[in-house]
Amino acid sequence: MSWAHIRSGAWLKGSIRLWLFDLGCVSFLGVALLGLVMVLGLPLILPADAQRKVDTLVLLMNMSIGSICIAIGWQMNRLAATEWACIVPQYRLNVMLQAAALLLLMLSVVCGFFIAYDAFDKITESLISLLLGLSFLYFSLARKNAFHFSFFLYISLPMLPYIEQILPQGANIVLVLLNLALMLLVSKKMLGLTWNNKARSVYLNGLEMGWIWLPSPRSMALLNRIERSLHPANYFIGPVFSMLLLLMPLTTLLLAGIGHYYAVEIPVLVFLVQFNCILCGMLHWSRIQRWRAVESLFVLPGFDGKQGMINAFMQAQYRLLAILVVSMMITASIVSLLDQSINLSVWLHMVLTTLFACAATLGLGSMCRNSIQISGLIFLIGLLSGWSSVGMSSAEQTQVWDLVAWDLLFLLLSIASLWRAKQCLWREDLLSR
Structure with missing residues (x-):
């Protein structure tokens, strides 16, 4: 990886066409974007109950985190299904850098949200959401069929407050360390990503079966x-x-x-x-x-x-x-x-x-x-x-x-x-x- 290539911004070329013109990817990105838009707009229309307002906004933020992870997983699956990706100079590297930038941008927005609302008592839910998203991303990179379970990331959102209640004190430190370790594992898997003949079947199944296998x-x-x-x-x-x-x-x-x-x-x-x-x-x-x-x-x-x-x-x-x-x-x-x-x-x-x-x-x-x-x-x-x-x-x-x-x-x-x-x-x- 060349730092000069990163500083030049050349890795951003084609990102709009890649991420916003792909039907599967833009579906998940659309959910994440709508979540962020509602986070900005809901405080203006929600009642004065500050606690309920924060709870609603945290749910939207967690939904955006999960959607971003699924969108990245979709692009990695598409990259693994692209036979000609290895012969285009720096194509794989550019896609991975764009995915990393998208995730870091999302995490920056989440951090800004907790600082703006002084809602650090709710950060455990977002850490769990990120842990689930990164875990899904890792397993979808390790086994292509794991992408079929993206459906369960959305289902898990209402369970996050209950999971937080059963965690012991000091769990945030452990969650942060687990997320950092998962980020390293995911980056290692992404850098070692190669063509996979199962990726295309996962893509077709996603279009025809809603990304669920039974x-x-x-x-x-x-x-x-x-x-x-x-x-x-x-x-x-x-x-x-x-x-x-x-x-x-x-x-x-x-x-x-x-x-x-x-x-x-x-x-x-x-x-x-x-x-x-x-x-x-x-x-x-x-x-x-x-x-x-x-x-x-x-x-x-x-x-x-x-x-x-x-x-x-x-x-x-x-x-x-x-x-x-x-x-x-x-x-x-x-x-x-x-x-x-x-x-x-x-x-x-x-x-x-x-x-x-x-x-x-x-x-x-x-x-x-x-x-x-x-x-x-x-x-x-x-x-x-x-x-x-x-x-x-x-x-x-x-x-x-x-x-x-x-x-x-x-x-x-x-x-x-x-x-x-x-x-x-x-x-x-x-x-x-």
Whole structure:
């Protein structure tokens, strides 16, 4: 590595085209950028409750950290899949320097945030988020298939405050040392990166399956029935969609049982709301990533022209919404038997939140036509999951009927978005009427 090359700034050439014109990369960068924009804008509109304001901003900062790590992992995977990268002078080095600069810029913004808000008591959450992001980056460099688990970085965000509570005093020093050690390991892996024949298959799987790998479920009759009922909405994401529909409530019940046995408070219903919203977002993420597959869907038998295909897609979304709501009703009822703090109002709040949040995600997702818009939708999912936690984080865990009233208002808005989605889906797309 030449310091003269670094000082010259030549390594920045092509960075805009590389990072902002790649569909997969810009999707994650868009989430990170929206998180930073909201960190700057939310203090102007949030109520005067300083503690809640800081908690919300820390969540957004952690989401940005995870998104940056995933974007870097995506570029490293793409670099490993590029056969001609080794014959272009300094191409690999430039990409790695750009990735390092992006991560350092993100960390500088995070440090500035904690200094500006004097919120160093919350720095543990960001250190854990960085540890998870760097760990993901290291394992995705070591094993290309590990990139499929990028999905779980976003899921882990609501768990960070609970992880912080169980850590002993002085854990920040250990976390800093672990992050520095991981940075050294990641840099070593990046410098030794070579062409890998598995990287291309990971890239294609990312476009077609939403970057998640699960065993083939085609041999299960129940999953086949779910797949048929959700066609053509699940056409772009594949059979993994039906598998997640069943795994999410089962995992929620398992965590609820573990929390009840060990007397640990785990907001399992909040996690389930977030899982459901992310799953609805993935439905349209995969649709946008596989935009060329629209024509192959259109030529399948069973559709009466383009409008018939749109109607079938929307009806499948309605069926999906019904499945998610019924699943939440059953799961929340079982969890309430283990957690006495979940009364009728909290139960109704979680069910209505699932209904309007998933409806809004499906409606707005149908309106999305590019990666920037779908990144904004994923960011909205983070805010929706924050709303679902309001009822569960009440200090007295009593009645939350005032939140239920807001849920009903939000439900009207989400229904309006679903109605509007029918007019926007595949509007002026490759298909002609």
